[in-house]
Amino acid sequence: MSTLTVTSAHFIVPGQADGPEDKQAIPFSLEAEQQLLGALLTNNDVFDRVSQIIKSDHFYHPVHARIFDICAERIRRNALASPVTIKAFLENDDGLKELGGPAYLARMAAAAISAYAARDYAQMIREFALRRELMTLGQDIAARASTVEVGDDAEEQIKAAEQTLYKLGEAGVAERGFQSFLKAVTGAVQVANAAYQRDGKLSGISTGLIDLDGKMGGLNNSDLIILAGRPSMGKTALATNIAFNIAKSHKLGEKPDGTQGSVEGGVVGFFSLEMSAEQLAARILSEAAEVPSERIRSGNMDEGEFRRFVEAAHALQNCPLFIDDTPALPINQLAARARKLKRTHGLDVLIVDYLQLLKAATAKDSRVNEVSEITQGLKAVAKELNIPVIALSQLSRQVENREDKRPQLSDLRESGSIEQDADIVMFVFREEYYKEREKPSDSDLDAMARWQQIMENVHGKAEVILGKQRHGPIGTVELAFEGQFTRFGNLARDRQSQWD
Numbered sequence: 001m002s003t004l005t006v007t008s009a010h011f012i013v014p015g016q017a018d019g020p021e022d023k024q025a026i027p028f029s030l031e032a033e034q035q036l037l038g039a040l041l042t043n044n045d046v047f048d049r050v051s052q053i054i055k056s057d058h059f060y061h062p063v064h065a066r067i068f069d070i071c072a073e074r075i076r077r078n079a080l081a082s083p084v085t086i087k088a089f090l091e092n093d094d095g096l097k098e099l100g101g102p103a104y105l106a107r108m109a110a111a112a113i114s115a116y117a118a119r120d121y122a123q124m125i126r127e128f129a130l131r132r133e134l135m136t137l138g139q140d141i142a143a144r145a146s147t148v149e150v151g152d153d154a155e156e157q158i159k160a161a162e163q164t165l166y167k168l169g170e171a172g173v174a175e176r177g178f179q180s181f182l183k184a185v186t187g188a189v190q191v192a193n194a195a196y197q198r199d200g201k202l203s204g205i206s207t208g209l210i211d212l213d214g215k216m217g218g219l220n221n222s223d224l225i226i227l228a229g230r231p232s233m234g235k236t237a238l239a240t241n242i243a244f245n246i247a248k249s250h251k252l253g254e255k256p257d258g259t260q261g262s263v264e265g266g267v268v269g270f271f272s273l274e275m276s277a278e279q280l281a282a283r284i285l286s287e288a289a290e291v292p293s294e295r296i297r298s299g300n301m302d303e304g305e306f307r308r309f310v311e312a313a314h315a316l317q318n319c320p321l322f323i324d325d326t327p328a329l330p331i332n333q334l335a336a337r338a339r340k341l342k343r344t345h346g347l348d349v350l351i352v353d354y355l356q357l358l359k360a361a362t363a364k365d366s367r368v369n370e371v372s373e374i375t376q377g378l379k380a381v382a383k384e385l386n387i388p389v390i391a392l393s394q395l396s397r398q399v400e401n402r403e404d405k406r407p408q409l410s411d412l413r414e415s416g417s418i419e420q421d422a423d424i425v426m427f428v429f430r431e432e433y434y435k436e437r438e439k440p441s442d443s444d445l446d447a448m449a450r451w452q453q454i455m456e457n458v459h460g461k462a463e464v465i466l467g468k469q470r471h472g473p474i475g476t477v478e479l480a481f482e483g484q485f486t487r488f489g490n491l492a493r494d495r496q497s498q499w500d
Contacts, residue, residue, distance in 0.1 A: 026135070027128045028060035036121040037064060038112030040071050041083055041105065046115050047075045050122035058129035063095040067105070083109050137161070204388065205266050205349060208245025210490045211477045212464055216424065219246075219349060219388035220471070224379040226355070226418055228393040228407065229428035230400070234462065235392045236275065237283065237486040238428055239351050242390070243268045244284045246349055247321040266348025267320040269341050271334060273357035277323040283486050284321075288312040292484040320345065331377035332361040335384075342385055350381065354392035355418070372417035379421045393418060395427075405434050409467045425468040430481060432458045462488060 040046045051072070059065040070089050071081040079085070083105035090096045096104060113121060141161050145154070204218030219225065219242075229235045249265035272280050286293040289312035291305045301309065322341055329337075334352070341347050352358065355378075360370040375391075382389040395411045407427040412418045419425060435454055440447035462481040466474045480489040 026060075027131045029124060029128060030061060030064075032121045032124050033059050033061060033064045034108050035111055035113045036118060036125065037067055037071075038108040038110070039115060039118050039121075040068070041081060041086075041109045042112045043115050044071075044075050044081055046118045047072065047081075049115065049118045053119065053122040054126045054129075058126050060125075060128065060132070063093065063099060066090070066093065066095070205246055205262075206249070207242045208249070209242070209477075209479060209488065211479065215466060215472070215475060215477050216469065217472060219390070221386045221388060222383045223388045223423040223470075224375070224382050224421060225388060225390045225424040225426070226393050226412070226422040227390055227426055227428065228395050228412055230395050230405075230407070232433055233428045233430055234481060234486070234488065235428050236353055238464070238488050239353055239390060239392055240270075240280060240283050240486075241287065241488045243270055243321055243349070243351055244287060244319075247319045248316065250320050262346070262348050267341075267346040268322070269338060269347050269350045270321060270323045271329065271337075271350070271352045272323055272325045273327055273329060274353060275325070277325045280323055280325070285309060285312050285316070287485050287487040288316060290485055293486050294484075328357065328359050330359045330361050331374045334358065335377060335381050338381055338385060342387075347385060348387055350385070350387055350389045352378065352389065352391040354394065356394050368417070372421075375417045375421040405429070405431070406463070406465060407467075419468065422468060423470040424466065427465040427467060429463045429465055430458075430461070431463070432461065432481075461491070 036046075036050070040050075054068075056065040056069045056072070059068060067086065067090070070086050074081040074085065083102065087102045087105060090102070090105075096102075100107070141157070144157055204216070204220035204223075206213050206218050207216075227235055227239060246265050247268045250262060250267065251264040252260065253263035255261050255263060270280065275283075282296050283293060285291075286296055289305070289308040291301060291309050295301050295305060296309065322345065324337060338347060338350055355371070355374060358374045360373045361377075362373075364370045364373065378389050378391050381387075393412060395407050399405055399407050399411050406429050409419050409425060411427075412425070432455070435451070435458055440451055442448060460480055460482065462479045464477045464479060466472075466477070468474065478491055480491050481487070482489065
């Protein structure tokens with residue numbers, strides 16, 4: 001009669017050949033697999049504890065994988081999975097016959113661990129499975145790299161390897177499931193405590209724009225923030241200003257919950273799907289050095305401007321702002337790269353410029369469905385990584401057909417999913433842009449005088465219109481705008497009542 005195999009955090013040598021010194025050990029634990037399956041066969045409630053951690057693919061022994069699949073299918077149908085009830089499904093299984101047939105199921109049940117230990121065993125099985133996947137991936141990379149073929153260059157091999165690693169990384173993310181109200185309350189108290197430590201002003205990360213912070217409470221974790229506007233309104237400028245303000249004020253320390261992390265400012269990830277990383281950096285340096293952006297582009301800087309430009313670049317070279325300018329990025333790859341950035345450097349704020357240039361992970365029958373998948377994906381990233389995500393968005397041309405050009409929620413392209421998934425929707429609006437194009441004839445002196453008065457009132461001003469805010473009031477925030485530096489700033493005025 002076959003006996004129950006028992007190993008402990010076991011390593012075997014493939015082929016059972018000459019010795020371990022010239023072979024690569026494969027990580028697995030038959031004992032853990034057997035005892036976990038035994039627990040499942042004796043107490044089906046164990047399935048709820050482990051189903052979010054492991055799948056049948058994680059089992060090393062193929063018979064164990066088949067047993068887990070049968071148990072899972074019966075439990076999902078509210079049917080009993082026990083050595084007796086699943087025996088009928090495995091009577092013709094040659095692999096089980098080699099292990100002793102139905103008696104093997106009974107021996108596993110007899111060797112079961114307690115339900116309390118099931119999650120730990122499941123974690124161990126999954127850990128070994130991921131290690132085996134990494135080993136296989138490494139072997140595949142080495143085999144492909146050693147084969148020289150026309151049209152298969154090294155850079156393409158690197159990209160393919162990265163994509164496979166991203167997928168493997170995503171496979172390691174377990175579902176969160178339900179949490180107790182006590183845990184949720186503890187999280188809420190920590191958020192309130194963070195706001196209290198900032199003198200009651202902000203619950204989130206400061207944008208560096210005082211009036212905007214006052215209206216929003218800063219950028220809050222797990223929020224999806226849509227920043228929309230027509231071309232030339234300054235969406236990208238505002239996004240880069242916010243990114244720069246957050247990154248340049250970054251400080252590490254002990255957070256209110258006792259963990260180490262960003263206590264001021266933060267690490268910023270910026271997906272620039274429209275502009276190159278160099279163009280984006282030039283915009284940020286234009287603001288920091290106070291050198292007009294068109295002078296930077298043309299190289300028409302005097303000695304003082306060039307010196308300020310170089311000094312700003314030197315001062316900001318270690319700024320925790322990371323830019324990815326890969327075009328037409330699928331939403332699933334964006335999520336994977338954001339996870340990798342958080343894992344390697346940390347990540348406190350993610351900015352995407354802009355939403356309509358992202359691609360859906362799979363082809364859809366309509367653009368509306370694609371945008372819906374993208375916005376849902378961005379919201380999922382915000383919740384999973386527990387960070388605010390700012391996604392820029394274009395507006396439809398119907399804004400131009402109205403006398404009042406201030407945007408509304410209905411002006412969002414494919415507005416249904418964007419408006420639904422966003423926690424905050426805010427619009428950038430500069431009346432000066434439109435009034436400049438209404439300049440009357442020089443011969444009409446009265447009209448010219450009225451126009452000049454209007455231009456004086458709107459010059460250098462911008463509005464950020466909060467059209468939706470799930471956790472706060474809607475309304476309008478006025479900002480200063482310096483077009484030559486593509487810089488938004490705080491209006492110089494008394495702010496005594498801004499926190500009222």
